[in-house]
Amino acid sequence: MAATGDFTIGEIAQRTGVHIETVRYYEKVGLLPPPPRTEGGHRLYADDHLKRIIFIRRGRELGFTLDDIRNLLGLVEGGYTCGEVQKAVLDHLRVIRRKITDLRRMERTLAKTAASCEGGTVPYCPIIDVLGGK
Amino acid sequence: MAATGDFTIGEIAQRTGVHIETVRYYEKVGLLPPPPRTEGGHRLYADDHLKRIIFIRRGRELGFTLDDIRNLLGLVEGGYTCGEVQKAVLDHLRVIRRKITDLRRMERTLAKTAASCEGGTVPYCPIIDVLGGK
């Protein structure tokens, strides 16, 4: 039930939480198949598009690149095995963990640096020394 | 001692670990004052430039945007108080910590998702469900 609803781009944007321009952008870069149009040329989306955009958005929220998502969608389309999908996720997990590591290193350095500083109105700050390198 | 050495852009790139094009880019966007030139038009850098580029690089390594760095350099130029600098660092620290939080959330979700998966040759994967959202 609740068969193929026809959505305008505005409705689909609202339902998916993705901006109108972004929906068009996804179409342009081939992530979203071009939907049928009204006589006047307005896009008319169906449930399939809705699902696909939600898939893309979820992927983005999880930090996948559009290219990653393209591949995942390719798997979904073309028949996939659990192993293939899992591999993509584990690869991505490694990327994320590296980023976390990098950020934590920055955080430590910055926190230490900020602590070395009195923060008053003194016209000198040890932070600048840290940035000045050596 | 070791007074103002004259560096070509290639030397300065090597010493700072920043690409030649990037050095020119920093000049273009106003982070680096235009150095004097040879008769033929080649850039000639002095120790001040060297220090400045190292400052920029260190800032980048710590995740500051070029705009942040521009502000920091402005402080350094124009006379600064420790409090001003500390504020910039603490602001940035908040940004970094937020990113870490976001990435950790992604990581948890992905790790959980990947674990829910057998990873075999089964032509179905629960990960896809997660991405499909609901």
Added chain:
DNA sequence: ATAGAATCTGTAGCTGCTACAGGATCAAGG
């Protein structure tokens, strides 16, 4: 019929570089 909202296409902008192309200049060797 008409007003106002929504949509259309196409282009430019954002960050922080990187990678050319096509030419000029520099430093070293003969």
Added chain:
DNA sequence: CCTTGATCCTGTAGCAGCTACAGATTCTAT
């Protein structure tokens, strides 16, 4: 002095992933 090869010059375009226009058209409701 002259040539060669390395380096440098300017300017432009490209990357990701959107976002923000402009100027025109279409849709919807009265």
